[in-house]
Amino acid sequence: MKLIDIGINLMDPAYDKDREEVIGAAAGAGVSPLIMTASGEKNCLKAALFAGSYNALYPGALYVKAGIHPHDAKNWDGGKMEFLGDLIRGKEKNAPSIIAVGECGLDYNRDFSPRDIQRKCFVKQAELAAEFSLPLFLHVRDAFADFSAILSDHIKALPAAVVHCFTGTPDELDFYLSLGCHIGITGWICDEGRGGPLRELVKNIPPQRLMLESDGPYLLPRPIKVKSRRNEPKYLPHIAETVAALLDKETEKLAGETYNNSKKFFKIG
Numbered sequence: 001m002k003l004i005d006i007g008i009n010l011m012d013p014a015y016d017k018d019r020e021e022v023i024g025a026a027a028g029a030g031v032s033p034l035i036m037t038a039s040g041e042k043n044c045l046k047a048a049l050f051a052g053s054y055n056a057l058y059p060g061a062l063y064v065k066a067g068i069h070p071h072d073a074k075n076w077d078g079g080k081m082e083f084l085g086d087l088i089r090g091k092e093k094n095a096p097s098i099i100a101v102g103e104c105g106l107d108y109n110r111d112f113s114p115r116d117i118q119r120k121c122f123v124k125q126a127e128l129a130a131e132f133s134l135p136l137f138l139h140v141r142d143a144f145a146d147f148s149a150i151l152s153d154h155i156k157a158l159p160a161a162v163v164h165c166f167t168g169t170p171d172e173l174d175f176y177l178s179l180g181c182h183i184g185i186t187g188w189i190c191d192e193g194r195g196g197p198l199r200e201l202v203k204n205i206p207p208q209r210l211m212l213e214s215d216g217p218y219l220l221p222r223p224i225k226v227k228s229r230r231n232e233p234k235y236l237p238h239i240a241e242t243v244a245a246l247l248d249k250e251t252e253k254l255a256g257e258t259y260n261n262s263k264k265f266f267k268i269g
Contacts, residue, residue, distance in 0.1 A: 001030045001255045003240055004262040005233040006184060007103075007137070007164055007213030010036045010062075011047045014217035014230050023054070023061060026233035030255075033061050034233055035266060037103050037137065039069035041083040048087055048095035055096060063268055065100040065137045073121040074113035081128050088132050099266045101129040102137030103164055106150075109142040118143075122150055130157035135265060138163050138181075144172055155179045160265055165215055166198070173201055182209045182265055187221030187231065190242045199246055211265065212239055212258050 005026065015022050026034060038047035044066035051062035066087050068076050090097040104125040106118050113121075129136045138161055140147040155161060162182040166173070176183065183205050188195045202210075216231035221238045237255075244254035263269075 001237060001240070001252055002259050003031045003212060003236050003255050004033060004035065004259055005031050005214050005216075005236050006035045006162070006211050006262050006266070007037050007065075007186070008034050008216050008233050009218070010034065010216075011038060011043055011050065012217050014228075019050075020054070022232050022234075026236075027061070029234040029237055031233045031236045033063055033268065035063045035065060035099070035262075038064060038066050039103060040072045040075065044083065044087060044098075045092065045095070048092060048098070052094040052096050056094075060269065062096075063099045063266065064096065065102055066098045067102040067104040067125050067137070068121050069103050070105055070107040070118045070122070070139060071110065071112040073118045076117065076121050078117070078120065079124070081124055084125075084128055085132075088128075088134065098134070099268065100135045100137050101125050101132075103139045104136065105139035106143035106147045107139060107141045108146075115143075115146075119146060119150065122147075123154070126150065126154040126158070130154065133159050135160035135162065137161075139165075140168075144168070148172075148175060151179065155181075162211060162265065164213065165219070167195075169197075170201060170204070173204060177204075177206070177209065182211055182261065184211050184213045185239065185243060186213050186215045187219040187235070187239050189246070190221035190223075190239060192222075202243060202246055207257050208261060210243075210258055211262050212236055212243070214239070 036047050038044040088098045164184045165186045166183045214233045220231040244251040
């Protein structure tokens with residue numbers, strides 16, 4: 001089985017002691033390449049440089065998405081996106097070009113950043129993605145009205161967009177699909193309790209629009225139990241097995257579909 005993890009927060013401190021071992025364990029489980037998620041200038045640069053160094057030894061093992069998470073929008077220097085533009089252009093020595101913009105969007109659940117700043121930051125990243133013809137990796141939580149309005153305004157200028165860690169309603173799913181968005185599914189779907197509605201909704205996602213992600217170190221799939229509760233890409237096959245069972249499909253077939261979807265979406269070899 002071959003899988004691509006489209007959303008792993010690999011530079012999170014949870015992986016500081018064994019980052020390379022985590023990548024190796026994922027590859028051993030058939031999960032490769034990994035598409036890293038980074039947020040903010042320092043973290044994005046750190047992720048890009050790490051990916052460049054690792055890929056020098058293991059070509060094509062890591063790719064990077066760079067952006068400003070809505071939680072971090074409060075630290076954004078309003079209007080400025082130069083660091084993202086430089087990373088996308090590949091100006092940083094030994095760092096690979098960025099393959100997508102994000103994780104970006106709106107989060108009104110925790111409100112770690114003022115909502116007006118979140119919206120402005122989201123718009124700027126959508127404009128940047130359009131300028132460089134890159135897909136958007138999207139985050140939305142309890143903000144569908146504003147999020148959908150902004151996305152609708154910009155979707156036609158974008159080559160592609162994926163709603164990361166989808167856990168929304170049937171109407172929200174229909175809306176995203178009507179715009180041509182892809183849908184990212186995490187270990188949330190393995191939880192028969194809180195993931196119950198998603199376990200039904202996943203059946204409405206067209207096969208060509210579905211992708212899988214760990215969102216590690218978060219969202220450890222049930223019933224996997226580890227002392228640290230740290231999620232890793234090596235557990236992505238468990239998510240694939242769960243989704244395949246819900247779709248009454250062979251796991252290998254589901255894995256192949258999502259693998260090819262991810263390669264096409266992110267334009268990776």
